[in-house]
Amino acid sequence: MRTRALRYFEVVAQEGSIRRAADVLHVAPSAISRQVQKLEEQLSVTLMQRHKQGMLLTTAGDQLLRFIRDMRQREDYFLSHLADAEALKTGTLRLATGGGFISDLIGNAIADFARTYPGVRIDLNICGGDEVIRLVQDDEAELGIVFHQHNNAYVESLLTCRQPLVLMVSPEHRLATCTELSLQEVAGETFAVLTEAFHIRQLLTLWENKSRIHLRAQLTCNSFDALKLYVRTGLAVTVLPRFSASSEIRDGTLHAIDLVDEVLTNTSVHLVMRKGRQTTAAMQTMRDYIGRTMEAFS
Incomplete structure (x- = not known):
């Protein structure tokens, strides 16, 4: 059904007269009559009957008017829902x-x-x-x-x-007093590392290949929390970005040491x-x- 025809029909039903509807819509009465007639032909029903008191709705016309109003309410609800989502009320x-x-x-x-x-x-x-x-x-x-x-x-x-990687150690670790190191200087330490699925581990592997030094990993896992907990025991050190352990650094349970290796700091x-x-x-x-x-x- 055409939106224009439905709109014309609705206004005629509200005004009770094609002429008054034409005044409201600023459209010729003949144009409104044609649209209503096409609507009746499309639906194969009579929607309105002319009486002395004006255009009266048939049962089918009354049902169509209810449908139009229900459709408009749904449209208003939908648009309001979109507006709420844009206003960050829902979504x-x-x-x-x-x-x-x-x-x-x-x-x-x-x-x-x-x-x-x-x-x-x-x-x-x-x-x-x-x-x-x-x-x-x-x-x-x-x-x-x-x-x-x-x-x-x-x-x-x-x-x-930019977020360079740093060396994470426990406060009791012998390296905890250092402020800056190269990874080569600590290559003999026991490490805890992430799995190869993580880019941080991939960078460590790249460093190992370039320097031809193999880091001894005692623990390999896919959890940052598990990694930090293990380092806190003092049994290993690890390499992470500073922000990933900011709360532990603030409360003193981990200590961060800057690294000077370009492959680990240009991140x-x-x-x-x-x-x-x-x-x-x-x-x-x-x-x-x-x-x-x-x-x-x-």
Whole structure:
């Protein structure tokens, strides 16, 4: 059914007269009559009957008028729902991130966002960097955070911040008094490392290949929390970005030592989205919170 014909029919029903409807719509009465007639032909029913008191609706006409009004209410609700989503009252925001960002992301950006916009649901996917890029490219996540420079032509960086890797040790470790070291100087230490799925481990492997020095890894795992807990025992050291252990550094349970190796210090974090994607109000607002509150981007 044509929208114009339905609109003409509705106004005639409201005004009770084709002539009065023509005055309201600023349309010739003959044009309104033709549209109503076409509507009746399309539906194979009589919608109106002419009486002394004007145009009266038939049973079919009354049902059509109810349908039109119900449709308008649904349209108004839909538009209002969209407006609420744009005003960040409702909706869902899908994020993907590497495990090293969890404390920083949830404790700062997501917590502040959720307090301000409690009606917006956040779906958070925690995975490796390559999977974050895939989720963003395939529109399964609107925003992603990764610890490496991606080479995906379909994904762009919205925010970037240099974040060098540092050596993490327990406060009781013999190296805890050092402020700067090269990885070669500590190559004889026992290490705890992430699996090869993580870009941090890939950088360590690259350093090993370039320097022809093999690091002795006593513990290999896919959890940042497990890695930090093991280092806190004093049994091993590890290499991580400073922000991934910021709370432990502040409370004195871990100590960070700067590294001078270029392959480990020329590193950065990225907030990414699919190139060409329409940015929603929720995405833009979360981007602002991430850039303003996360230690990884400061």
